[in-house]
Amino acid sequence: MLTTLADKIMARFPRAAGLLVWLRRHRGTRRILIASLLHLLGALTSIHAVLGVRTSQGAIAWAVSLNTFPSVAVPAYWIFGRSDFEGYVVLRHDAEAELNDAARRLARDLLAMRPSPDAEPAGAGLLEKMAKLPATRGNHTELLIDGEATFRAIFESIEQARDYVLVQFYIIHDDVLGRRLKDALTAKARAGVRCYLLYDEIGSHSLPRSYVDGLRAAGVDIRHFHSRKGDANRFQLNFRNHRKIVITDGRTAFVGGHNVGDEYLGRDPEIGAWRDTHVKVQGPVVQCVQISWLEDWNWAAGSCPALNWNPAPAPGGGDGVAFCLPSGPADAFETCTLFFLHAINSAKRRVWIASPYFVPDEQFISALQLAALRGVDVRILVPAQSDNQLVHLSSFTFLPELEKAGVQTWRYNAGFLHGKAILVDDCGGVGTANFDNRSFRLNFEITLLFAEPSVVDAMEMMFTADFARSTRASAADFTSRPWWFRLAARTSRLMAPVQ
16 A cells, blocks of 8 residues: 555655655665755754843753754754743733733732731832732741641632632642542532633643543533644643642632642652642732733633732731732733742841752852852752652752852751742741742742731741751762762753753
8 A cells, every 4th residue: 555655655655655665676775865964954943042031051061962862852952942932921011911901900909908018028029010010918828847737728728719719720630639630629519609720731630530520510610721723733741830829709819839649748658758838818919810810721721711800808807918929921021930030139137048948040049159259048858769760860950069168058857848838037938939940030039028017927837847847958069979969960960951
């Protein structure tokens, strides 16, 4: 059959037929031509990388690999190499967006709830310019440590919902916890409560169709984020929606590091104990979190459901200052990068950072060194064992640079540390962003910041307890290792910009 088809093609295109016959007789030349074509494609693609990749490290890494191993690097670049997410509408920024009228009313109401200038966290104005959202007073934040406390609070809030439930997770598994979420949403949907569920199709690639169909049959509107939507994104696998959000009735919101899976409750025997952090917030900041959820839903579904856009103070008279910072590859600036740089550079007393994936680039190394040199207590908390070997190996290479400036690095020993938290002076933050290139530039992330004394005190106690379960790392952990380990670690660090 193939022979017949080839004969027909050769009969239809005699010049091409002659070329095919010539190539068959000169196999060595054919291999040279193919190799030359691949290297030409690699060279042309490397020009695109140098012009388009956001960081010099990433551009260099891609350019070298594209010209050295074009047969592997060219398809990899066009799948993973881009850093701009096209087509996504940031409703806070777009004057023509469907949410525009509601956004204007919300902005007016939120501005009336801004804290007084003396109560604003340092640099709040800069963050507001980046996020297009204001800091507000009248909030209350509750720190949720580990999975049992987090999901108990989430399911209680879902049970109490009377109008709608908005849910968004990067990973959802069809396991005990995943089915518990499914049952909770099914019950609320059948009771007449509007339920919306958004998940990332790459993070939740193992979610079976039966799970989705079961929720849809119960009346839950469930969508995947659809990061490959649009012609420009069709072959892209590089962008992820890493946000974890639950909102009930526009009055309570949850944000943090937990996904939906039994491992997040420490029930996976291979992973063991799971250390994570979430927050529950009430007050006008909930509407800001809701804006972030709605932007993602609008991208996935092409619609904006009717939601509660009337901000109200937290029940019980909470008057904490809080701020919501969504970030992602559709932003005009690298919002997540700028936030962490600003936080480190503005610190006067302390910078404590917990991250499961700590792979800073040179600008962050310099910022951390400068903070430590000016007398700030800089501590980095990372897991002793990681689920990503490249990240784990590369983390050793930062130890000499950080230690010589006085930065402390601690390795958590009591399980897998997955929480993403930051404590800068008297302000705390909990969210979804890791301290790496992917969260800084490629993922959609969200961070909640708060200057509520009781919550900041609780975060300090949390960090202190975690440090007590950790071992202080030193430069010798890298410099005293065999040459092959140091080579592997350095190579892993070189790969960080393209991870």
